[in-house]
Amino acid sequence: MGYHHGDLRAALIRASFDVLAETGLERFSVAAVARRLGVSSAAPYRHFPDRDHLLSAVSAAAADDLRAAIVAAVAEDPADGLAAAAGAYVRYVVRTGAGIQVIFAAELYAVADDDRRERTRALMTTMLELTGADARLLEATLAVAHGYASLIIQGFFSQGADTLEEIAGRAAQAARALR
Amino acid sequence: MGYHHGDLRAALIRASFDVLAETGLERFSVAAVARRLGVSSAAPYRHFPDRDHLLSAVSAAAADDLRAAIVAAVAEDPADGLAAAAGAYVRYVVRTGAGIQVIFAAELYAVADDDRRERTRALMTTMLELTGADARLLEATLAVAHGYASLIIQGFFSQGADTLEEIAGRAAQAARALR
DNA sequence: AACCGAAGTGAGAGACCTCTTACATCGACA
DNA sequence: TGTCGATGTAAGAGGTCTCTCACTTCGGTT
Numbered sequence: 001m002g003y004h005h006g007d008l009r010a011a012l013i014r015a016s017f018d019v020l021a022e023t024g025l026e027r028f029s030v031a032a033v034a035r036r037l038g039v040s041s042a043a044p045y046r047h048f049p050d051r052d053h054l055l056s057a058v059s060a061a062a063a064d065d066l067r068a069a070i071v072a073a074v075a076e077d078p079a080d081g082l083a084a085a086a087g088a089y090v091r092y093v094v095r096t097g098a099g100i101q102v103i104f105a106a107e108l109y110a111v112a113d114d115d116r117r118e119r120t121r122a123l124m125t126t127m128l129e130l131t132g133a134d135a136r137l138l139e140a141t142l143a144v145a146h147g148y149a150s151l152i153i154q155g156f157f158s159q160g161a162d163t164l165e166e167i168a169g170r171a172a173q174a175a176r177a178l179r
Numbered sequence: 180m181g182y183h184h185g186d187l188r189a190a191l192i193r194a195s196f197d198v199l200a201e202t203g204l205e206r207f208s209v210a211a212v213a214r215r216l217g218v219s220s221a222a223p224y225r226h227f228p229d230r231d232h233l234l235s236a237v238s239a240a241a242a243d244d245l246r247a248a249i250v251a252a253v254a255e256d257p258a259d260g261l262a263a264a265a266g267a268y269v270r271y272v273v274r275t276g277a278g279i280q281v282i283f284a285a286e287l288y289a290v291a292d293d294d295r296r297e298r299t300r301a302l303m304t305t306m307l308e309l310t311g312a313d314a315r316l317l318e319a320t321l322a323v324a325h326g327y328a329s330l331i332i333q334g335f336f337s338q339g340a341d342t343l344e345e346i347a348g349r350a351a352q353a354a355r356a357l358r
Numbered sequence: 359a360a361c362c363g364a365a366g367t368g369a370g371a372g373a374c375c376t377c378t379t380a381c382a383t384c385g386a387c388a
Numbered sequence: 389t390g391t392c393g394a395t396g397t398a399a400g401a402g403g404t405c406t407c408t409c410a411c412t413t414c415g416g417t418t
Contacts (some may be wrong), residue, residue, distance in 0.1 A: 003396055026205045031375060040397050045377065047395090104333040140323070140376050147326025154283040174280035174319035177357045182396065183365055183414065210405060219367050226365090 060103030062099025063119040081131035086175035089145035192215035200276030241278025244297040260310035268324035
């Protein structure tokens, strides 16, 4: 594949996940994403007007993926929907490593990207509709899942001691207790 | 107050909290802390060998403060200890705005600062001892509190709609349900 | 009173980042 | 086949940051 990449826009979003997982949002840079793809550091600006818009697109993609993962998990175990959703949430974070850092990142709200905001909202309302939980219980469940996920990302769990799968299970268990 | 500051070391740590609250860990910089205190950007390096050691000291201070807040809250309502602790955790975040971003930040584990690690550990064992909870329940409670706290910091709750105090109450309520 | 060390300062090297500009390449379509 | 627009590049302006170095200030000790 030569001068032209093919689908750089999509590749940038995918590579951004990797960079976020490796360095964290804190050290995320457009330049690092470009390097990872072997394109010049100017190339991303053909597809996104600035760094924040790239991150915003990453955020929208993450919200969509997470939503899909939750939908699938709830479909598999509808009777225990919220717990399944919480487990899926944590597993998603383990898999993608980063989406979460960006889905709810306030700084990105500055970007005039209604798409993103909408997809985050869709994520929430989907959970509401699927599980039939009231807003309060949903909020608590989200907090549990987000708490476990954040702790994982921040390196709270000494690796090796617990499988991430075990942690996801405990998150689901905790969500179940909330009801 | 002239050329010499008095207690710049402590002032740096305090100002770091403000900077963290305003800009987030993501955009934290030693230079910004120095600016805020009106000292030269070289001054902090008289007290901390590098940026990570400053953040590590901030982290240790945050862990201590949070621990004290939790101890006080549990003492006030020992029968409902874990819920009180969760509420205190969220309120602490609201008050200091930032400590949490740094207490569990994996990147700082690189710093050879056993003090910090120890104080984070003390925070956990204190909760264990005070409340008599088993490790599993404690973990779930921490996740709830940390989840609510992270969501607040990330701007998930549209301000105005809920008082932060109300949110802290809901976090405590959720923690209570876990038992 | 003189001095010494702790704690400041100003200047700047070196790294990295964001984003711009002028130019190069290539695929699609006339 | 020729050309044109989309998508890439190289170079660089301008910014911020971390951390260093040589020098200054000043409180406390002798």
